[in-house]
Amino acid sequence: MNSLLKVENLQMHYFTSKGAVRAIDDLSFELMRGETIGLVGESGCGKTSLGTSILRMPTPPGRYVSGKILVDGVDVIPLPEKEVRRNIRWQKISMVFQGAMNCLTPVYTIGRQMMETLNEHSDLSRSDAESLIAEYLGLVGLSPEIVQRYPHELSGGMKQRAVIATALFLKPEIIILDEPTTALDVIVQAQIINLLKKLKQQFSLSFIFITHDLALEAEISDRICVMYAGKIVELGSNAQIYGTQSPKHPYTERLLAATPRLFKKVEQLQFIPGTPPDLIAPPKGCRFSPRCNKAFDRCFQEEPPLIEIEPGHMSACWLHHRG
Amino acid sequence: MTDTILSVKNLKKYFEPHQSFAQSIAGSGQKKLIKAIDGISFDIRRGEIFGLIGESGCGKTTTGKLVMKLLEPTSGQMFFNGEDVTHLDKEKLKEYRRKVQMIFQDPYASMNPRFKIKDVLEEPLIIHKVKGTIEERTRMIVKALEEVKLTPPDEFMGRWPHMLSGGQRQRVATARTLILNPMMLVADEPVSMIDLSTRAEILHMMRDVQKELGLSYLYITHDLSTARYFTDRIAVMYLGRIVEIGRADDIIDNPLHPYTQALIEAVPEPATGKIDIIKELPIYGEIPSPANIPQGCRFHTRCPYATDACKNEPEPELTPDGEEHYHACRRAYEIQAERKRKQAV
Numbered sequence: 001m002n003s004l005l006k007v008e009n010l011q012m013h014y015f016t017s018k019g020a021v022r023a024i025d026d027l028s029f030e031l032m033r034g035e036t037i038g039l040v041g042e043s044g045c046g047k048t049s050l051g052t053s054i055l056r057m058p059t060p061p062g063r064y065v066s067g068k069i070l071v072d073g074v075d076v077i078p079l080p081e082k083e084v085r086r087n088i089r090w091q092k093i094s095m096v097f098q099g100a101m102n103c104l105t106p107v108y109t110i111g112r113q114m115m116e117t118l119n120e121h122s123d124l125s126r127s128d129a130e131s132l133i134a135e136y137l138g139l140v141g142l143s144p145e146i147v148q149r150y151p152h153e154l155s156g157g158m159k160q161r162a163v164i165a166t167a168l169f170l171k172p173e174i175i176i177l178d179e180p181t182t183a184l185d186v187i188v189q190a191q192i193i194n195l196l197k198k199l200k201q202q203f204s205l206s207f208i209f210i211t212h213d214l215a216l217e218a219e220i221s222d223r224i225c226v227m228y229a230g231k232i233v234e235l236g237s238n239a240q241i242y243g244t245q246s247p248k249h250p251y252t253e254r255l256l257a258a259t260p261r262l263f264k265k266v267e268q269l270q271f272i273p274g275t276p277p278d279l280i281a282p283p284k285g286c287r288f289s290p291r292c293n294k295a296f297d298r299c300f301q302e303e304p305p306l307i308e309i310e311p312g313h314m315s316a317c318w319l320h321h322r323g
Numbered sequence: 324m325t326d327t328i329l330s331v332k333n334l335k336k337y338f339e340p341h342q343s344f345a346q347s348i349a350g351s352g353q354k355k356l357i358k359a360i361d362g363i364s365f366d367i368r369r370g371e372i373f374g375l376i377g378e379s380g381c382g383k384t385t386t387g388k389l390v391m392k393l394l395e396p397t398s399g400q401m402f403f404n405g406e407d408v409t410h411l412d413k414e415k416l417k418e419y420r421r422k423v424q425m426i427f428q429d430p431y432a433s434m435n436p437r438f439k440i441k442d443v444l445e446e447p448l449i450i451h452k453v454k455g456t457i458e459e460r461t462r463m464i465v466k467a468l469e470e471v472k473l474t475p476p477d478e479f480m481g482r483w484p485h486m487l488s489g490g491q492r493q494r495v496a497t498a499r500t501l502i503l504n505p506m507m508l509v510a511d512e513p514v515s516m517i518d519l520s521t522r523a524e525i526l527h528m529m530r531d532v533q534k535e536l537g538l539s540y541l542y543i544t545h546d547l548s549t550a551r552y553f554t555d556r557i558a559v560m561y562l563g564r565i566v567e568i569g570r571a572d573d574i575i576d577n578p579l580h581p582y583t584q585a586l587i588e589a590v591p592e593p594a595t596g597k598i599d600i601i602k603e604l605p606i607y608g609e610i611p612s613p614a615n616i617p618q619g620c621r622f623h624t625r626c627p628y629a630t631d632a633c634k635n636e637p638e639p640e641l642t643p644d645g646e647e648h649y650h651a652c653r654r655a656y657e658i659q660a661e662r663k664r665k666q667a668v
Contacts, residue, residue: 156379158609185378188378190591191586194602257517263575271520271521275490
């Protein structure tokens with residue numbers, strides 16, 4: 001497996017009137033060819049910011065501060081917008097945005113909205129574009145005649161399928177999926193996950209799968225990247241996070257304990273008291289320390305580095321440095 | 324006093340689809356009624372948390388609205404605390420709404436952003452003309468805030484909704500219902516918009532309040548995992564009907580209706596070893612429109628076990644299976660045997 005995308009010490013801040021919000025703060029990871037990496041964490045931890053940053057479109061007032069995003073070894077941050085549009089966005093990396101299925105405009109047909117993407121990013125003739133749309137609708141399990149339908153005539157699952165088809169058009173290698181099933185019912189969610197697995201096989205895609213749901217992440221992600229307050233706190237394989245060994249970082253551990261499980265009835269479901277920190281002025285030391293039940297002196301003073309605690313398993317916690 | 328607080332008997336709610344003026348003068352055939360609720364019956368006991376579960380479009384929210392009397396039923400009956408509340412006049416309705424309160428899904432939209440928390444909590448007292456001096460009202464507000472563990476109450480009373488987290492807002496929403504001393508709460512997806520890390524905290528709080536004050540809850544959700552944890556009994560709805568009802572543990576551990584089985588199998592579990600597996604779901608397609616309910620058993624179009632009888636014969640009614648467990652599937656036991664055989668292989 002070779003590396004497809006490499007994020008190096010990325011910092012992306014939102015420059016607001018109250019100060020810089022450090023949404024992505026010195027974050028590094030690598031995505032391999034054919035791999036699915038899961039980004040998981042509470043709302044506001046920077047998952048979506050990371051997604052849009054990789055697509056080279058941080059939401060204003062967000063700006064890159066430092067670091068690199070290497071796609072096939074080329075840093076995309078300094079590239080001119082025109083270049084990104086022609087060669088990167090949708091050609092190499094596409095994204096299924098959060099709630100995308102609810103952002104389809106109600107006044108245009110599905111076909112016209114899909115056509116718009118093709119017009120923007122390719123030079124296909126109209127008839128070629130139409131046959132391509134029909135082909136991709138078939139791939140995601142929709143009948144080609146829905147091009148004439150309006151969004152309100154389709155169910156949530158059908159709209160999400162259409163949005164996924166649109167992300168696939170230009171044969172990207174990487175697809176960023178931001179909460180692609182959050183607004184859907186469990187059965188439809190399972191159907192969409194099955195579809196994504198099939199597409200991944202068929203087109204040898206790599207996914208960045210963003211969700212707040214650790215249980216869902218277990219279904220699809222080869223590696224799980226747990227984020228807290230703009231940083232990676234733990235990164236490990238599916239087995240390292242969900243296997244018998246249980247996760248190593250207290251945050252992951254407690255997030256997992258807060259996930260209700262259908263077949264394991266517990267008397268008291270756990271929760272994490274408090275709220276994530278203000279990213280304009282994050283707490284000194286470990287950012288999780290104010291909410292952590294295992295925190296000790298050092299945690300409040302110094303920030304723990306992300307270190308490899310076993311092959312392929314990274315975690316940022318001072319507990320690993322104690323004997 | 325019986326031990327049933329709310330009793331719903333064969334309740335139906337049909338909506339008439341909108342017709343354009345042209346259609347109505349042309350009289351283009353019959354209108355297709357949207358059968359959102361198509362004959363449901365259930366009882367909620369005193370001090371019980373009753374869960375209503377199903378996919379979007381199954382009628383669970385409409386049921387909640389009927390119970391809240393935000394909608395008038397097409398037919399059927401509803402009894403609350405032994406009284407017929409199917410149709411109420413304005414005075415009685417106000418009295419009823421005092422006893423049955425609602426917690427909404429979206430804690431960001433359910434509160435006036437220009438009201439301080441104190442005003443949010445005082446509003447129901449004003450609407451229901453609860454008499455009392457300012458001191459008495461303040462005392463009631465403090466008590467309600469203490470019940471939902473927003474302490475110190477003085478500090479929260481002066482805050483604005485935007486200063487609170489989603490979890491804190493849902494606590495305020497709960498306090499707002501408690502201030503009128505209700506007997507029952509209807510909670511429609513109260514935690515679905517709250518972060519996973521604090522979801523359990525809200526459910527704990529709601530259960531503590533329920534135990535302390537002896538309340539009954541109608542908990543409406545699509546999330547089986549929290550329902551198992553939070554409720555005493557569950558009713559599973561499909562296209563406007565209850566297809567299975569029973570104790571929460573029985574429903575999850577021993578589901579008898581194929582729809583319940585499909586719902587359970589679709590739930591992701593945080594366990595390793597599933598990345599390369601395409602999950603086989605024992606259900607086809609998506610939920611049909613309630614304007615076009617299939618003949619026979621309404622689930623037969625999606626059911627992998629359906630036979631000709633399921634398609635052609637009248638819809639099965641809820642039938643008992645042991646204690647408190649009812650299902651509406653004519654092949655329930657054959658399907659169970661078949662599933663066991665499959666699992667053994």
